[in-house]
Amino acid sequence: MDKVKVAVIGPGNIGSDLMYKILRSRHLEMALMTGIVESEGIKRARNMGIKTSIEGVNAVLAEDDIKIVFDATGARPHLQHAPLLKEAGKIAIDLTPAAVGPYVVPCVNLDKVKAEPNLNMVTCGGQATVPIVYAINRVAGARYAEIVACIASKSAGPGTRQNIDEFTQTTARALEVVGGAKKGKAIIILNPAEPPIMMHNTVYVEVEKPDLTAIRASVEAIVKEIQSYVPGYRLVVPPILDDNKVTVAVEVEGAGDFLPKYSGNLDIITSAAVAVAERLAQMTLLKEGVA
Amino acid sequence: MSDIKSIHIVDTTLRDGSHAVSHQFTAEQIAAIAGGLDAAGVEYIEVSHGDGLAGSSYNYGWAALGDAEMLKAASEAIKKGKLTVLLLPGIGTVEDLKMAADCGAKVVRVATHVTEADIGEQHIGLAKKLGMMAVGFLMMCHMAPPEKVVEQAKLFESYGADYINIADSAGAMLPEDVKARVGAVVEAVKVPVGFHAHNNLTLATANALAAVEAGATFLDGACRGLGAGAGNAQTEALIGVLDKLGYHTGVDFYKIMDVAEDIVEPIMHRPQVVRNAPLMLGYAGVYSSFLLHTYRAAEKFNLDPRDILVELGRRRMVGGQEDMIVDVAYQLAQMRGGN
Numbered sequence: 024m025d026k027v028k029v030a031v032i033g034p035g036n037i038g039s040d041l042m043y044k045i046l047r048s049r050h051l052e053m054a055l056m057t058g059i060v061e062s063e064g065i066k067r068a069r070n071m072g073i074k075t076s077i078e079g080v081n082a083v084l085a086e087d088d089i090k091i092v093f094d095a096t097g098a099r100p101h102l103q104h105a106p107l108l109k110e111a112g113k114i115a116i117d118l119t120p121a122a123v124g125p126y127v128v129p130c131v132n133l134d135k136v137k138a139e140p141n142l143n144m145v146t147c148g149g150q151a152t153v154p155i156v157y158a159i160n161r162v163a164g165a166r167y168a169e170i171v172a173c174i175a176s177k178s179a180g181p182g183t184r185q186n187i188d189e190f191t192q193t194t195a196r197a198l199e200v201v202g203g204a205k206k207g208k209a210i211i212i213l214n215p216a217e218p219p220i221m222m223h224n225t226v227y228v229e230v231e232k233p234d235l236t237a238i239r240a241s242v243e244a245i246v247k248e249i250q251s252y253v254p255g256y257r258l259v260v261p262p263i264l265d266d267n268k269v270t271v272a273v274e275v276e277g278a279g280d281f282l283p284k285y286s287g288n289l290d291i292i293t294s295a296a297v298a299v300a301e302r303l304a305q306m307t308l309l310k311e312g313v314a
Numbered sequence: 315m316s317d318i319k320s321i322h323i324v325d326t327t328l329r330d331g332s333h334a335v336s337h338q339f340t341a342e343q344i345a346a347i348a349g350g351l352d353a354a355g356v357e358y359i360e361v362s363h364g365d366g367l368a369g370s371s372y373n374y375g376w377a378a379l380g381d382a383e384m385l386k387a388a389s390e391a392i393k394k395g396k397l398t399v400l401l402l403p404g405i406g407t408v409e410d411l412k413m414a415a416d417c418g419a420k421v422v423r424v425a426t427h428v429t430e431a432d433i434g435e436q437h438i439g440l441a442k443k444l445g446m447m448a449v450g451f452l453m454m455c456h457m458a459p460p461e462k463v464v465e466q467a468k469l470f471e472s473y474g475a476d477y478i479n480i481a482d483s484a485g486a487m488l489p490e491d492v493k494a495r496v497g498a499v500v501e502a503v504k505v506p507v508g509f510h511a512h513n514n515l516t517l518a519t520a521n522a523l524a525a526v527e528a529g530a531t532f533l534d535g536a537c538r539g540l541g542a543g544a545g546n547a548q549t550e551a552l553i554g555v556l557d558k559l560g561y562h563t564g565v566d567f568y569k570i571m572d573v574a575e576d577i578v579e580p581i582m583h584r585p586q587v588v589r590n591a592p593l594m595l596g597y598a599g600v601y602s603s604f605l606l607h608t609y610r611a612a613e614k615f616n617l618d619p620r621d622i623l624v625e626l627g628r629r630r631m632v633g634g635q636e637d638m639i640v641d642v643a644y645q646l647a648q649m650r651g652g653n
Contacts (some may be wrong), residue, residue, distance in 0.1 A: 184430075186436060210404060214631070
């Protein structure tokens with residue numbers, strides 16, 4: 024068997040979308056879906072022949088062969104889950120705002136943080152924009168990065184709505200810590216238009232070296248890398264230069280696995296989480312192969 | 315019904331007017347205007363970047379001063395009135411609100427798109443905890459039917475909002491539209507209701523009156539109408555009109571006219587008249603703050619600003635999506651083989 028067993032905690036929209044993506048993976052085996060109550064998500068997983076439990080994190084801890092755990096619950100539950108999973112020797116991929124471990128954006132810093140027991144997926148806006156800032160920073164130096172993420176109202180769940188500040192604050196920090204900008208700022212807008220709009224992100228960067236050719240090449244290269252795990256990621260406005268301000272716009276169309284295609288904001292974070300798990304699984308399989 | 319009816323005036327020269335001067339108010343100007351408004355008897359004096367706390371940015375334009383400096387300059391000049399700030403969740407955060415309270419803000423207006431009140435729950439909650447007056451401010455109300463406006467107003471009321479402000483942010487409503495929405499909200503909530511007009515279709519004062527007829531008791535205005543797009547209802551004109559109708563506002567008509575003419579008018583970048591592009595904002599239902607950004611994009615991409623505005627309206631862009639102006643202009647230019 025050349026697959027690593029994984030579990031998903033939290034059978035909501037994000038958890039269910041993760042499940043579909045894991046089922047397609049060459050390196051991951053969807054071994055368990057857990058929640059804390061009998062729910063639609065649990066039923067859905069069970070009907071698809073996946074083992075389920077309503078014992079939450081305990082069901083995951085009871086299974087030694089589960090190596091990687093996606094947490095799609097909330098910040099508060101994850102703070103409880105994180106030490107338990109670590110103690111049990113399982114890697115946690117955290118899709119909540121808890122940020123127990125370092126931020127990870129697969130095409131930017133996975134190599135740096137791959138040995139960590141807990142990895143945080145930042146925010147949807149962070150997954151969409153940090154790579155662009157990183158790509159600009161590596162060739163032009165980013166003094167300041169500002170992003171505007173616009174998502175369809177239908178695609179913003181109650182968690183995001185009740186704590187929208189968490190989005191702006193976490194994303195701004197990731198623009199600095201992962202993207203490399205000296206200072207970051209994030210803005211989020213919800214648009215209720217029907218039919219729902221695709222997730223749209225504008226990135227503005229104040230650069231030290233306004234070399235448009237180098238910036239374009241670097242951005243185009245990173246877009247290709249993101250497309251390898253988020254096929255619906257598109258550059259809609261390639262880098263434009265005004266003095267030392269670079270403007271770039273990208274759109275994200277979801278894969279339509281469990282969530283609708285306009286939920287590119289959710290798709291990019293579940294896709295990135297699965298991309299992280301696949302890398303970690305390959306490393307594990309390689310180690311086992313050697314041993 | 316008592317014979318003397320009162321209307322509370324919220325002057326937003328130093329907030330919505332910030333758009334019209336590309337957010338370049340200086341501390342001296344802020345102190346002079348805030349002090350003048352206060353001496354004239356204006357009850358609520360709104361001071362913020364045009365897009366609210368933390369609005370200073372590439373996307374909305376850099377302000378000459380930081381939020382704290384602006385608020386301190388105003389706070390020191392205000393003796394009786396209440397320093398008011400605007401906060402758009404998604405742009406400003408609870409941290410910005412705490413800073414504003416520390417700088418002397420007594421009132422916060424938490425503004426969301428007309429369908430998204432629930433993103434303002436935490437900010438209204440914090441304002442109440444800080445002992446501030448909190449206002450639920452629904453933007454772009456022309457985009458939603460009265461039932462939807464009512465549903466969202468009730469959400470704000472349930473979070474603890476002290477009054478609900480209905481905003482015609484695109485200056486797109488006709489007096490009947492205003493009456494339908496304001497009237498429905500007045501019926502549905504126990505707290506007072508206010509109205510924020512824009513003059514893009516030259517209806518700002520008429521719409522403010524329609525709101526009063528429908529039961530609104532708070533009205534927004536700006537001296538000389540200074541504001542986004544074609545500007546707001548003109549405070550000094552509103553005071554005169556309300557006085558003729560027998561409403562009490564507590565604002566001295568001569569003094570407010572003097573503030574407008576002697577302090578505000580000399581610092582205006584251009585007369586606040588309804589030129590073609592702002593007229594198109596109202597006609598196409600586009601957020602008034604897009605105006606100056608649209609002029610700049612039209613120049614950069616060699617386009618007619620009206621074409622950009624019509625396309626933004628067609629795509630149903632909401633407040634805060636200033637970034638889409640360049641996106642749309644870029645695409646229009648590509649389609650025409652320009653640039």
